[in-house]
Amino acid sequence: MKPLPITSWAVLGLLSFGRELSGYDLKKWADQSMGFFYWSPSYSQIYSELRRLESVGYAASEEVPGDIRAKRLYRITPAGEEALRDWADAAPVEPAVLKHGPMLRLWLGHLQEPARLRETLHAHRDLAEQRRAQAAADVTAAEVHPEWIFPVLTLRWAEQYYADERDRMDRMLAELDTVTGKD
Amino acid sequence: MKPLPITSWAVLGLLSFGRELSGYDLKKWADQSMGFFYWSPSYSQIYSELRRLESVGYAASEEVPGDIRAKRLYRITPAGEEALRDWADAAPVEPAVLKHGPMLRLWLGHLQEPARLRETLHAHRDLAEQRRAQAAADVTAAEVHPEWIFPVLTLRWAEQYYADERDRMDRMLAELDTVTGKD
């Protein structure tokens, strides 16, 4: 019995809030609730993780005939809940990993027109502000549910994270002006 | 002729500073200089990227008999430099992606002892401070070379990034205390 990858536990974690979800629901909800601080696994990934979780007995599913087309709803099993708790308790926490495309571009700044570079960084700054606003709105919507306290904490964190990101970009743009002489 | 993945351009970018480097050198230098804001491609990845870059004519190499064992030094070709410039100018910049393990743990906070969770977040806080200090030291070492201005800008950004990360963790730990009643 080999250890499961983190993605498996993340998907099982989505199920651990007690709702029955289809693969499609799961993806949408993952994008919304974990998307601010963690990756968004692709649909294909989610569907194959669900099959794996079911095969090891951590999840169970049933076919539900829908209006448009049938779907399969998954729920966590008691065995799955126990395994998830054990994992959260014992597994080492890997450090945060960042893949920052705009910074990579800045690092290669000697290859580009300063004006073009500034455009790129400015677009990133605006995106950060959009995400901050979205996180702020999600906090407001979620904090009325006391059982979502931990997701709310991460949303508050995300709001600050994207505010910081926006402010760093503003400072970086100003610094870039002094370096390239505003040309 | 299909487009190359970003990693190819990142490796070519490492060569664009004009030095001749072995795959081993490249990995070490990538860890040091881009590691703060971008992933660190594995050795296997780097070696296969170098072979690909040479096969499309963007890099050239020569065998150098070393003291201990021979090594192969790569350099960028004029065609590679032009292709890299075109890429930097034209390719869309993908948004930054974060994979934040400690936040994932907080999101699943209902599964864990509050004390254990606090340990995890505190360890992450200390790691952020370490990285901030390292980035600050690298800024000092690199800013004496005027041709490294863009890498220096990204290092200054990284110093602020990890300072912000540290401060957010401090605030999050305080907030967690009020939520879980310091138990």
Add this chain to the structure above:
DNA sequence: CTCCGATATGCCGACTAGACATATGACTAG
């Protein structure tokens, strides 16, 4: 009336990480 987007699932190819394999000299702990 046709095209597009949302629902819902899944395959396939390409990309990526990480463990391991190999070879050797230099340091270092018992």
Add this chain to the structure above:
DNA sequence: CTAGTCATATGTCTAGTCGGCATATCGGAG
């Protein structure tokens, strides 16, 4: 003095992951 570990240097192999495409149907926009 000798075994173990580290650094150099390159590479194979497995498993994990992403993104594009395929499929099917319904409702709304133009």
